[in-house]
Amino acid sequence: MTVPAWARTIRARLALTYSALLFGVATLLLGGIYLALSQSIESKPLDPVTVKKFEKGGGGIVNYRPGEDFQAADIRDVQEYVNYTTLETLRTYSFIALAVLFLLSLLIGWWVAGRALRPVERITTTAREITASDLSRRIGATGPRDELRTLADTIDDMLGRLERSFSAQRTLVDDVSHELRNPIAVVQANVDAVLSRDDTTHDERAHSVSVVSRATHRMASLVDDLLATARTRSGAFVDREVDLSELADEVVEEQRLLAEGRGLRLVRRLAPGPRVVADAESLSRALDNILANAVRLSPGGGEVTVASGSMRGWAWVAVRDEGPGIAEGDRERVFQRFGRTGVARDHDGHGLGLSISRQVVESHEGHIALFGEPGVGSTFVVWLPDRAIRRDEDRERTPPQTDPLGRA
Incomplete structure (x- = not known):
């Protein structure tokens, strides 16, 4: 039936x-x-x-x-x-x-x-109207804040996160396409104009090979950073307790030869003690991106300072350079994907390093701050919860807003 x-x-x-x-x-x-x-x-x-009724008749007879x-x-x-x-x-x-x-x-x-069930019908109708290309629809439930209202609000929040994720994905694809177009064009031009011809001289071929090598290196670096971004977004971390000063010292050692090659002096002011729970590889990459920027943008003969410590329950690592500095209005932009400002546009790089550093730090419940001004230099400070302090009540809810190295 x-x-x-x-x-x-x-x-x-x-x-x-x-x-x-x-x-x-x-x-x-x-x-x-x-x-x-x-x-x-x-x-x-x-x-x-x-009961029968009787009567007495004449002669005394009962009838x-x-x-x-x-x-x-x-x-x-x-x-x-x-x-x-x-x-x-x-x-x-x-x-x-x-x-x-x-x-x-x-x-x-x-x-x-x-x-x-009226809110459920509204949820169903909205869900049917949503497409992969349009995630802007919302249920917008009204009325008392009961279980169905909570469900509708939760779905609205989920749709908002999906919309932001899809938008970020489209933006990333557009940006990557834009960034790869130029080195690919460079490689193609050199292959067509020089490397594919038999009548080119040895010097011309050597020059083209050098140009192609730089372009492919840039593409490889871009792909590495994109993979790091994807890994950060997916939360694929292996957390363990890390000595922040030792980690910072390892990052400085990796950049030492490059700094010396540019005539820079790396100054270490690493205080022992601060410990953080983090994925050592990801956190090391975040610090390396910051220090690499400082080494790349600092003028020859200058000084780059790397320091660490703990303040109000927050462990910190600071990188201070004597580079061009960053205007206050551009400080947020430098943390955006492919965001490059000022003289940074004239140097190698594709603008993903600081974006990755911020994602890594924030995924570890931390915060990254930027201090400095144009013509003076910049100080990047990474704040992370200091796990050497066992009681959470001894740690302030938010990291300090000051520059631990003293630059305003």
Whole structure:
């Protein structure tokens, strides 16, 4: 037997549930009343006695008067009969009331279920209207903040996160396409104009190979940073307790030769003690991106300072350079993907390093701050919860807003 579509809906099941519960309660109530009355009072059908009427005729003869018989019973039998008829009436009207109540409960249950499920219908309608190219629709539930309102708000929040994620994905694809177009064009041009021809000189080929090598290196670096971005977004970390000063010292050592090659002096002011729970590889890459920027942008003969410490329950690593500095209005932009400002546009790089550093730091419940001004230099400070402090109440809720190296 095929069940109608409306009978398979949750609204129908709720209506039937409401009706069954109400009908059951009413049945128990009326049945209890009937049983209580039947047990507390005496009742039975009336069993009257037929009384014949006689009269005394002439001569003292008693004669029967036909047709004038009547029924008679004592007062106790009459009372029991009244009780009996009352119970019969109660039982009859109870069955009628239960039948009417069952029908009314079905109608009321259907109406109540419809009102209760109205937000679900709105959620379903909105979900059907959402497409992969348009995630802007929202349920926008109103009314009391009950479970369905909470569900609708949760779905709205989820849609918002999905929309932001899709938008960021599209932006990333557009940016990557833009960034790869130039080195690919460089490689293609050199292959077509020089490397594919037999009449080019050795010097021309050497120059083209050098140009192609730089372009492919840039593309490889870009791909590495994109993989690091994807890894950061996915949360694929292996956290362990890390000595922040030792980690910073390792990063400085990796950049030492490059700094010396540019005539820079790396100054270490690493205080032992601060410990953080983090993925050492990701955090090392975040610090390396910051230090590499400082080494790349600092003028030859300058100084780059790397320091660490702990303040108000927060461990920190700071990198201070003597580079061009960053205007206050551009400080947020340098942390955006492919965001490059000022003289940074004239140096190698593609603008993903600081974006990755911020993602890594924030995924470890930390914060990255930027201080400095144009012409003076910049100080990047990474703040992370200091796990050397065991009690959370000894740590301020937010990291300090000051430059631990003293530059305003």
